[in-house]
Amino acid sequence: MIRASLGSDEYWVGRVKKFRDAVQEHGDLCQTPSENPKYEPQFQFNLSVYHVRLILLLYSSGSPIHELAQPFPGLLDAWELSNRQSDEVCKAHHLPTCRDWDFSLTCLNHYNWCFWLIGLALALDIPEEQWQRLLALVGGEGEDELLDRVIASRQPGRRIGSALLHAKPYGRLLEAVNAPQPHQAAALREFVDHWYAELKRPAPKNRKAPAVEPFWYIYGDPEKHPLEMGSYFGRWCIEAVAAVKAFGLDDSQCLGHEYYPGDLLRPDGPSIHPVREEPKDGWLARLFGKKKI
Structure with missing residues (x-):
């Protein structure tokens, strides 16, 4: 599926x-x-x-x-x-x-990338030897409160930063992590709802500044980077999965959301993604040579 x-x-x-x-x-x-x-x-x-x-x-x-x-x-x-x-x-x-990349305020692309890798590593339970190698590559210990806390869920003793480097969209995720348990599900859904839109930043005045959106952001956009260009690999809020795995957050309100890759946490199924309907002129029409009129 x-x-x-x-x-x-x-x-x-x-x-x-x-x-x-x-x-x-x-x-x-x-x-x-x-x-x-x-x-x-x-x-x-x-x-x-x-x-x-x-x-x-x-x-x-x-x-x-x-x-x-x-x-x-x-x-x-x-x-x-x-x-x-x-x-x-x-x-x-x-x-x-x-x-030229680090966890600075301007380098959202690298931060997003490292958060994805940490989230995938946690969700997929990669072996300890691989985990330690990944931490060495990601670095950034003590620089960002949210990412440090996520990492510390598997790496006790990690130094926790006092700053949140990218308030948008990650301030909403930190709020979900800190929310009382009865409010976590709604807060997590709020983050996932706003995640994609808030990854896009206003264009910098300095043209030499780094990109203000992740490199993959426009993939699949019908006007800027349509599907036929072949770059689209999905739009997945792996950061939310990382927080759920790390802190046991309630993700019930995110199940079925187009950005939430909840199957990462449910390896034995069933899938949380809705079944997509085959278009009327889909594979059966092609098989029997029918064309849409």
């Missing part, structure tokens, strides 16, 4: 195959000397992103939850190698750093 709100069976089968092939092709290329060593750190980081996108494509397409953790070792290997190569490039060119 397709979990995402957009895309046909054909779309999801094609996208999953595309990214499986991309991961394999990138892995094969890693076995040969690079023709552009300066680009190699970015090449490896792109490979780690492909692994994560494959996880999300598998979820959207309806794959069993127990299969989703399989790409995790590959994404960790690629990100770690990317960091080592980045350090080498910096050293060779006398640069203090070759990375």
Whole structure:
């Protein structure tokens, strides 16, 4: 059963195959000397992103939850190698750093990305060795109250930050975490309802400033980045799942929400996503050669 709100069976089968092939092709290329060593750190980081996108494509397409953790070792290997190569490039060119992302107020994209990885790791119960490697890659200890508290649910003793770096949309999630138990379900639903819209920030006055919305934000938008471009992998509020897993929040009011990937917490089913109706001119019409009049 397709979990995402957009895309046909054909779309999801094609996208999953595309990214499986991309991961394999990138892995094969890693076995040969690079023709552009300066680009190699970015090449490896792109490979780690492909692994994560494959996880999300598998979820959207309806794959069993127990299969989703399989790409995790590959994404960790690629990100770690990317960091080592980045350090080498910096050293060779006398640069203090070759990375321009951190948990700063301006870098929503990186914060969102790391929150997703932590949420997936918690929901999928990745092995401890992988968890420790992920924490080393994410870093940021003591910088953000919400993410630190989520991580501390599996990593007791983590230093908790005193600031919330991205009040929109994450202030609503922190309110849900802090709410009395009878009010948690409604507060969590409030966060999920506003999550996508509040990820978009006003354009910065300084054109050199980082992007003010996650890189995936427009994927699937019929005007800006339509489905046929093939980038859409679903719009999933993994941060909500992370909080539910970490703090035992009541997610009953989020079940069936188009942004809430609740099946991550229910690996044995049944799915919380509504069954999508096949269009009248769908596969049966194609099978019998009928056309919509």
